[in-house]
Amino acid sequence: MTPTITFWFDFASSYSYPAAMRIDRVAAAKGVLVEWRPMLLGPIFAQQGWKDSPFNLYPVKGQYMVRDLERTCGALDLPFQLPRPFPQNSLMCARIATALEGAPRQKFAQAVYQIEFGEGRSIDDPLAAAEALRRAGLDAALVEKAQQDSVKNALRAATEEAQAAGVFGAPAFVTADSELFWGNDRLEQALDWAVAGHL
Template sequence: MSGAIEFWFDFSSSYAYFAAKRIDALGARVGRPVLWRPFMLGTAFRETGARGLSTTPLKKDYARHDWARLARAGGFDFRLPEGHPLIALAATRAFYAIDEDSPAEAARFARAVFERYYIEGLDTTSARAMGDFAAGLGLDGDRIAAACESAAIKDKARVMSESAVARGVFGSPWFFVDDEPFWGHDRMAMMEDWIRTGGW
């Protein structure tokens, strides 16, 4: 997608949830389409040796405080699911199953997954749960659930995660604008300025 803002994220990244709430409006303001691209953050962790915020002492407590603060500031509903972070492999696979036919529907699915996961604790680990959820959005749930278990979609999700890391992605959310990388929800304003000014 030429000129797109590439939005790379793990569904279990809470900062990605807040980015997902804002990215479409940002894209509209700067006249850029948004290319939604889930990946598995664990792939990056294996490469870097990092740990997630929710499993790192001190960082865990701060992050939870910060997420609640971001939710209050934005007026967003936000409740961490029990057992957070879940390994959202099924959600990632379901996204790419949908994306094969309609990137727009895949983006709609991703937005809905974020909303349901961070408000109602949607199970993002189960192919069947993802199929049922997709059916509730008017999509072919049985096809999507089956696709999540197919070799082709499993390979697609793996390759997308590996390709993200190969390009230098090590966190979520992550953005590319004309190959310029921006890491983190807190770099979205800088990214918008970069697009408006042509960079520096």
């Protein structure tokens, strides 16, 4: 059996951007399969008493986050621009990602992150979501279809599942033996854990 990790992401999360852009390459090099799982941080933050991103609640952390991501993305040769307002409302794109599976979900997610943090554009807009679908080679009609109750409920259930797994921020990585790792900078450690647990 191949080792696997679950990659929990929210399109509102800035540090999920470099993680989404590099996880396949890094995971493949270590022989780990990645399951991409969209979720919403909003309800999870609300349970911690945050009504906004911690990067807005604590501006000094927000300023540092931008500089830190400029450096991190620079080292990965990824463009980085913070969209305004930050964080973006990620609900529409999270539903579309939920309605997709496998490679299409991943390609769509990467296209959204590219638009949002690579180009600094809004993603809370049906036109932007449709553009991300087209960039991923998918049908733009999914923007409408993803607003069904079944998809809404699936995203709600996924967010509850993430929270039950201990997820309190994004990106988060969970191994098959339920070990939780938080942050783009813990990706390698999570993959190594998945490989070691499997031996």
